[in-house]
Amino acid sequence: FLGVFTSGGLAPSLEIINSTYTGIFHFNLTLFSDRLYWLIEIPRENITKNTDIAAVEEWLVRITLQHGLHIYTTEGTLLDNVREPILQGDLGAIMTKNDISKVYQHVMDLKVAKCPCANDVALLGFILNETYNGIYIGLSFSGFWNYSDTTWYNLTDTIYSQVGEEHTKLSVVDMVLTNHFLVILTSLGLFVSGDLRYPSSSFSRADFCGFERVDYVKGKLWYNEKCFANREHFEVDYVTITFERNRTLSESSSCFYSKEPLRQWLPCLPHILKGKKTIASTLVTFLVDQEHSAGVYLFSNQVSKTTTVSVSTLKNNKPGLKPKFPLFVFPSSFSSPVGMVFHPRSHFLYAYGDQVSTHDISRSRVGVNHSLVLC
Numbered sequence: 001f002l003g004v005f006t007s008g009g010l011a012p013s014l015e016i017i018n019s020t021y022t023g024i025f026h027f028n029l030t031l032f033s034d035r036l037y038w039l040i041e042i043p044r045e046n047i048t049k050n051t052d053i054a055a056v057e058e059w060l061v062r063i064t065l066q067h068g069l070h071i072y073t074t075e076g077t078l079l080d081n082v083r084e085p086i087l088q089g090d091l092g093a094i095m096t097k098n099d100i101s102k103v104y105q106h107v108m109d110l111k112v113a114k115c116p117c118a119n120d121v122a123l124l125g126f127i128l129n130e131t132y133n134g135i136y137i138g139l140s141f142s143g144f145w146n147y148s149d150t151t152w153y154n155l156t157d158t159i160y161s162q163v164g165e166e167h168t169k170l171s172v173v174d175m176v177l178t179n180h181f182l183v184i185l186t187s188l189g190l191f192v193s194g195d196l197r198y199p200s201s202s203f204s205r206a207d208f209c210g211f212e213r214v215d216y217v218k219g220k221l222w223y224n225e226k227c228f229a230n231r232e233h234f235e236v237d238y239v240t241i242t243f244e245r246n247r248t249l250s251e252s253s254s255c256f257y258s259k260e261p262l263r264q265w266l267p268c269l270p271h272i273l274k275g276k277k278t279i280a281s282t283l284v285t286f287l288v289d290q291e292h293s294a295g296v297y298l299f300s301n302q303v304s305k306t307t308t309v310s311v312s313t314l315k316n317n318k319p320g321l322k323p324k325f326p327l328f329v330f331p332s333s334f335s336s337p338v339g340m341v342f343h344p345r346s347h348f349l350y351a352y353g354d355q356v357s358t359h360d361i362s363r364s365r366v367g368v369n370h371s372l373v374l375c
Contacts, residue, residue, distance in 0.1 A: 012038050012065055016047060016078060018057040019230065023047060048080065053197045055179040056083045057229040058118035079120050079141055085180060086121060087141060089199025092155035095136070100152040106132035113175040113182075116344065117227035119143060124150075125172035125184070133170050135159050135186060155184070155203075162205040163188045169213065174221040178237040179228040181262055187217050190241060192262045206265055208256070211243070218244040222285045225344045236260050238288040240268065245282055255283050259317060268297070270312070270319050281308065284337050288314070291347065295319035298340045298351055305335045309351065 014025045023046070027038040047059075059078040065071050081087050107126045115121035124138040134156035142149040159170060167188050174185040182193040190206040208215075222240040240257040255268035268286035281299035288295055289311075297310040307330040312319040330337075330351070337353040350356060 010065055012063055014040060014042075015062040015064075017060045017062065020057075021047070021059075044082070051082055053085050053088050053199075054083055055085065055117050055228040055231070056080050057227060058120060077118075077120055079118055081141055084115070084118060084121055084141070085196035086115065086123075086139065086177065086182065088196070090153065090201055091137060091139065091182070091193075092135075092153040092158050092201055095152040095154050097152075099154075100136065100138075103128070103132065103134070103136050111172055111175050113177040115177055116179055116225045117229050121177075123175055123177055123182070125175050127173065128171040130169055133168060135170060135172055135184065137172070137175075137184075158201060158203055159186060159188065159191060162191065162203065167213075171217075173217055173219060176221045176223040176239055178223060178239065178260065178262075179226075180237065181260060183221060183223075183239055183262060185216065185219050185221050185241065187213050189216060190219075195261065204263070206258075206262075208265070215243050220285075220339075222287060222339065222341075224287050224289070224342050226342075227344065235290060237262075238290075240286050240288075241265070242268075242283070242285055255286055257286060257288065259288075266318065268295070268319070270321050281306075285339050287340065287342060287349075289342070292324075294324050296340070296349065298337055300337050305332065306330070307334050307337045307351075307353075309340075 011027045016023045027040050061076045061078045064073045106128050108129050109127040111125040113123045120143045122140050126136045138150045138152045140150045171187045176183040180195050184191045191203040194200045194202045220242050237260045243254045245254045256265040257268050258265045281301040284298040284300050286297050293314045295312045299308045309328045311324040313324045334355045340351040342349055
């Protein structure tokens with residue numbers, strides 16, 4: 001069958017693309033008589049010579065029957081697993097298939113985190129019920145398409161070395177994988193890995209004075225995803241953690257943020273001057289917009305059923321009291337906000353809940369571009 005194409009001078013070509021590189025490789029027209037497929041071997045150094053551990057873009061691979069004809073085209077991805085930071089070391093003790101299968105029956109939910117630069121690199125964490133205990137995370141370099149490509153790690157001993165083994169009911173609550181760090185929110189606290197470019201299995205615990213298990217299990221992590229493959233000098237990763245406000249937590253202590261190396265955590269809300277009335281709204285989340293040196297807040301007021309967005313100017317990486325734009329109020333139909341996220345390759349901001357609204361804050365004000373109603 002393949003001989004029909006080769007006799008006509010047709011053979012596949014393979015194109016490898018990212019934002020800084022394009023290479024085209026041609027399959028050989030000559031086929032072995034017993035071969036039912038085309039085969040090409042490309043040395044890694046023909047694509048890239050870099051071997052340092054760093055955040056790198058995943059390549060797009062496009063195969064066509066003949067370059068330029070655009071027929072029988074198929075696409076895929078190619079991962080540089082020599083350089084991808086989280087693939088270079090072990091997160092904890094490696095588990096066997098039999099070991100991890102014993103955990104399945106105790107799993108209530110899952111948490112997924114992916115690499116900002118490579119969609120195929122992803123983490124899966126188990127949220128456990130109260131009959132089991134531990135931190136179990138799977139790492140895949142194939143987007144979990146192939147189970148054999150998943151490595152399972154047991155981080156339980158690593159976490160207990162920070163908090164003491166007398167504590168129980170340990171479980172994953174949330175996870176974020178940044179360009180250089182893995183952040184794990186557990187039922188016993190927030191833990192940050194060492195710089196993944198320098199492989200080790202060490203984690204440090206972030207200290208939030210007065211917080212207990214009941215606070216951590218209701219916490220959420222927020223991350224403004226952006227690939228640092230072509231990093232500007234001012235670009236760093238920011239991560240936010242929010243807690244559910246209760247009788248012991250004030251609004252100012254229900255949200256904290258940090259920039260890499262994620263060791264110092266600051267309140268999201270600036271200190272309010274004495275005598276000034278506080279906002280009755282609840283802070284849903286806070287994101288840092290580095291391109292405009294701004295902090296973006298999503299507020300919800302369940303009494304008046306209003307949802308608002310506020311943008312503050314950052315000075316020395318801290319939000320100020322003076323807003324950068326006038327307060328934006330969502331339509332009344334958007335009354336149950338859940339969170340917001342920046343699109344990683346544009347400057348659109350998505351707020352989501354009982355609706356999804358898109359915003360562009362690169363202009364002189366915040367405004368709704370489009371609203372999608374979820375049923």
